[in-house]
Amino acid sequence: MSNEPADILPSPEQASASPCGATSTSRPDSAPAARLEDEPAGTGGRPRLRINEVFHSIQGESTWAGRPCVFIRLAGCHLRCRYCDTEYAFKEGRFRTIDDLVEETVRHGTRLVEITGGEPLLQPRVHDLVERLCDLDRTVLIETSGACDIAPCDPRSILILDLKTPGSGECDRNLWSNLDRLRPRDEIKFVVTDRGDFEWACDRIREHRLLDRGNPVLMSPVFEQAPGLEILGCPALHPRRLAEWILESGLEIRMQTQLHKAIWDPSTRGV
Numbered sequence: 080m081s082n083e084p085a086d087i088l089p090s091p092e093q094a095s096a097s098p099c100g101a102t103s104t105s106r107p108d109s110a111p112a113a114r115l116e117d118e119p120a121g122t123g124g125r126p127r128l129r130i131n132e133v134f135h136s137i138q139g140e141s142t143w144a145g146r147p148c149v150f151i152r153l154a155g156c157h158l159r160c161r162y163c164d165t166e167y168a169f170k171e172g173r174f175r176t177i178d179d180l181v182e183e184t185v186r187h188g189t190r191l192v193e194i195t196g197g198e199p200l201l202q203p204r205v206h207d208l209v210e211r212l213c214d215l216d217r218t219v220l221i222e223t224s225g226a227c228d229i230a231p232c233d234p235r236s237i238l239i240l241d242l243k244t245p246g247s248g249e250c251d252r253n254l255w256s257n258l259d260r261l262r263p264r265d266e267i268k269f270v271v272t273d274r275g276d277f278e279w280a281c282d283r284i285r286e287h288r289l290l291d292r293g294n295p296v297l298m299s300p301v302f303e304q305a306p307g308l309e310i311l312g313c314p315a316l317h318p319r320r321l322a323e324w325i326l327e328s329g330l331e332i333r334m335q336t337q338l339h340k341a342i343w344d345p346s347t348r349g350v
């Protein structure tokens with residue numbers, strides 16, 4: 080861990096134009112606009128990333144749910160989804176070298192690693208970290224909002240592309256061109272807040288023939304989220320309602336819940 084002070088967050092001044100592209104009418108003025116510039120190299124010229132936390136836990140989502148996993152959470156996000164459960168990652172973070180992150184990951188001995196955020200693709204050097212971990216034969220999941228270009232991602236990594244539904248408040252940030260860049264092992268996820276979100280997601284699944292591509296298509300019922308400093312908060316959707324809608328739809332959607340929130344208190348960090 081470096082000795083940099085905490086809370087060094089990505090300010091709007093540190094953000095620049097990016098392939099994340101679209102504008103949003105729902106984004107608060109306080110949200111960084113887009114991509115974060117590369118940070119200057121750390122001590123000894125080693126590249127660094129802004130990291131919120133690193134922890135070893137049980138993977139709670141995706142088709143990899145249930146597996147032990149090391150999570151590397153990058154700081155900063157340019158979206159403000161109303162149900163975000165990691166608002167603390169918007170501003171809390173420290174610089175850490177990629178060498179340091181690789182060393183800690185290897186120390187845990189777990190083969191599965193998830194790179195998450197915040198929005199991990201805002202920091203271009205994340206691709207160096209992913210490449211290093213793939214070279215070490217780790218299975219690297221990248222959880223991304225779908226609002227950043229996935230083209231630079233290492234082909235050995237596995238993307239969990241979280242397409243934003245209208246209930247998130249950030250639906251207009253989806254970068255639809257990402258769908259044409261998905262690789263066979265990548266997964267598509269929708270977080271559903273209500274019936275309107277469900278129908279919108281089903282329309283997108285049909286429109287883009289998402290179930291014909293071979294990529295798993297996941298749907299999660301939103302978990303209750305209290306309003307925060309920068310997010311609006313959101314009431315929960317009962318899993319049974321989503322289950323009923325999926326069954327009625329006849330679509331081969333894979334329903335998921337957040338396993339880690341069933342194991343630990345939902346507000347617990349680092350699990």
Ligand code: SF4
Pocket residue numbers: 156157158159160162163164165166196197198224
């Ligand atoms: S849910 Fe993800 S994309 Fe949305 S604001 Fe939170 S960290 Fe950003």
